[in-house]
Amino acid sequence: MDRPALERLLADVAAGTCSVQDAVGQLRRLPFADLGFARIDHHRHLRQGIPEAIYGPGKTPEQCASIVVELLKGSTGPILLTRAERAQVEAAVAAATGAGFDEHRATTTGQLSTVTWRPAPARPGRILVVTAGTADLPVAEECHATLTALGFSPSLLCDCGVAGVHRLLASLDEIHDADAIVVVAGMEGALASLVGGITSAPVVAVPTSVGYGASFEGLTALLAMLASCAAGIAVVGIDNGFGAACAVARMLP
Numbered sequence: 653m654d655r656p657a658l659e660r661l662l663a664d665v666a667a668g669t670c671s672v673q674d675a676v677g678q679l680r681r682l683p684f685a686d687l688g689f690a691r692i693d694h695h696r697h698l699r700q701g702i703p704e705a706i707y708g709p710g711k712t713p714e715q716c717a718s719i720v721v722e723l724l725k726g727s728t729g730p731i732l733l734t735r736a737e738r739a740q741v742e743a744a745v746a747a748a749t750g751a752g753f754d755e756h757r758a759t760t761t762g763q764l765s766t767v768t769w770r771p772a773p774a775r776p777g778r779i780l781v782v783t784a785g786t787a788d789l790p791v792a793e794e795c796h797a798t799l800t801a802l803g804f805s806p807s808l809l810c811d812c813g814v815a816g817v818h819r820l821l822a823s824l825d826e827i828h829d830a831d832a833i834v835v836v837a838g839m840e841g842a843l844a845s846l847v848g849g850i851t852s853a854p855v856v857a858v859p860t861s862v863g864y865g866a867s868f869e870g871l872t873a874l875l876a877m878l879a880s881c882a883a884g885i886a887v888v889g890i891d892n893g894f895g896a897a898c899a900v901a902r903m904l905p
Contacts, residue, residue, distance in 0.1 A: 854903050
């Protein structure tokens with residue numbers, strides 16, 4: 653349950669259109685619903701402003717479907733199923749169709765998908781997601797899909813790595829107009845420092861596991877971003893496009 657839903661429920665009780673008993677029944681699902689294999693955190697949106705998301709890896713298709721259905725029943729905000737395999741997506745979509753399903757958007761992340769039900773209402777904020785290379789796109793797409801689910805309309809700027817810095821400089825107007833920027837980069841991760849040095853907007857850097865031998869599956873980019881001389885860059889974990897989107901959502905009004 654998010655804040656608007658709770659406010660509507662209390663207003664309905666005050667107006668007499670919802671009985672106290674019915675309201676208690678709805679509030680009984682707070683702060684979580686126990687499905688046995690998972691405890692669904694319906695209270696998270698009230699605490700954090702961001703609803704609980706479903707992380708696909710390690711869950712069966714049936715578990716993913718059950719969690720989606722429970723979130724649809726117990727909340728009014730967006731629902732995200734992240735890094736889901738095709739069988740998980742199909743099971744969740746089939747179950748949700750008969751339980752208040754509005755729409756879903758799938759963004760391919762390699763062989764995985766980010767699926768959204770009931771995206772949040774539009775909210776302000778010009779967000780730019782910048783990738784160093786085309787190989788970083790799967791992580792950038794996860795970030796883009798999450799931001800979209802949370803109500804933003806992000807723009808994607810691809811293949812602007814430092815090996816051809818003129819490609820980034822050609823988009824300076826977009827960079828200067830952004831309210832927040834997510835930089836997605838593997839290899840040595842230098843793009844985050846470059847972007848952080850030419851904008852006053854908050855920058856969230858996402859190291860990716862893209863790169864040759866000395867990249868150590870993203871560790872080199874992670875350490876480089878953490879050691880950036882461009883002050884104030886926030887850094888999330890390797891390949892964590894979802895986390896970067898949530899960080900931006902917390903920063904912007």
